[in-house]
Amino acid sequence: MLLNIKNLSVQFGAFPAVEGLDLQLQAGELLGIVGESGSGKSLSMLALMGLVDAPGRVQADCLEFQGQDLLRLSPKQRRQLIGKDMAMVFQDALSSLNPSYTVGFQIKEVLQLHLGLRGAAATQRALELLELVEIPDARNRLKAYPHQLSGGMNQRVMIAMAIACNPKLLIADEPTTALDVTIQAQIMDLLLRLQREQDMGLIMITHDLAVVAEMAQAGANSVAVMYAGQVVESGPLPALFEAPRHPYTEALLAAIPEHNRGAARLHALPGIVPGALDRPRGCLLAPRCAYTQARCANELPALTKGVRCFYPITKQEQAHA
Template sequence: MLDIQNLRVRFGAFPAVDGVDLHVDAGEVLGVVGESGSGKSVSMMGLMGLIGAPGVVTADHCHFLGHDLLTLSDRERRRVVGRDVAMVFQDALTALNPSYTVGFQIEEVLQLHLGLKGRAARERAVALLEQVEIPDAARRLQAYPHELSGGMNQRVMIAMAIACGPKLLIADEPTTALDVTIQAQIVDLLLRLQREQGMALIMITHDLALVAGLAQRVAVMYAGQVVETGPVPALFDAPQHPYTQALLAALPEHNQGARRLQALSGIVPGAHDRPAGCLLSPRCPKVQPRCHADRPALVQGVRCFFPS
């Protein structure tokens, strides 16, 4: 369904996304994990065409259902993005327009992509809010985003995303800033909708436990690159890349009885301190001389000269 090769997003001289390869099959759940600044959200926004100047997006190809998303005209892109591929953003209160009711915003999507107006759009909007388990849906259509809780707003965002029956849904850390109980409800909702509608789902998250419980495959990103990808649970049982190993070693359940969680020293390289060789080399506990000189390619799902 989705095949991305050598996706790059640059802001001036800074490569925020540096040669990402990803593929997603129909009905598959792919987890994308990595620390803040690893390029998870920017890569998906590049795919959606949401990177504005001064950002520049390139790829060898970026195919979705036979369309090359990077070569579509603006008019053709609007037929695909929002209808066949949709995105749930990280902060619903920021993503929703505070000046309009949630009903107006849902109906706007229905009118733009499906041509529904008036009563038909209103009835479909009510059905969507009921589908995402918002109580008293007809009355909630008249609410403004600030009148709803964080969990409710996130459900509204999901309703807008699934309004046109997308074949691919991208969820960008959809549980950020929600309490634990609401987080579980949102995740359960997304999985239920994914199964019922048979759509593919890309889940961007920091939560490795979440990915382990819901995804079929996982892609681990670091400094704008995919450093390891593979099926769940094989990747969690036997990680090959030192960065993946460090992420898993930092989980609380792997540090029972310890005074501090295990951590990887250093920070993700920025615009002016990117090493010539492997991007993890300044932080890697298994670094060798070749790692400082050459940059590894992604081979058999691992971007490392000395996988273990």
């Protein structure tokens, strides 16, 4: 198994920002993590990468990558692993790249740190990487600074840096958020092509269900739906989206514009994700859920058979919806 996460939690004081997260990924598999802002999608993967600083506290029953216990690695061992075998593409490329150095210098820095490449060998490999991510006039782009490139080009540079050492696992954190629609499609196609060609495990973090639908067409294995720091439903694609069992998954799908053709307004889920001071005693979705019953307000459901709900939606209810 490439990645095995059991009961991962990230706490800030008494606030559980991520709670009881379980995820498994085999080599070469594609996993989507979906949920609205504040659901803990990015934070859970930052915890995996060792990028949660104090006062955040990361705990897990199991946090393994290729059989290695990540919680027991020394800082030196983790630095050797992160960026080489496990890499991450962040959503804001311009703030992730150093504005004081050319993109070529920054790619070569990764190659020197993890592969020991220097001089002409590093330059040649950096050039190959820019061509691999389909940057035109790659040789001249090596000399460019981030501010001289478009948002889409900078995102391609970030992808080039992430795949420089042929990682076994690539985590893409909303990599298309700040880009034009046509550029978003290009970046998605690029990531999915690289995942297939290099047989990487790929975790795609997104709030956009259209992205997940595209992943399903590309052969994504499964998706995990997160809400308020918890996985509320997980399962294979496209089956999970064709027959959602959790009310939150159903609400996300109902809000897609294509599902609201002819309606006066888009379907919306009322309320907001609970924070540190308004966390419900029972089910975290209960104050916003159309199916809530008395038990939901007082008891916290466990994730059972891929759904965290006392009253999962049945096929009969879906048929009458």
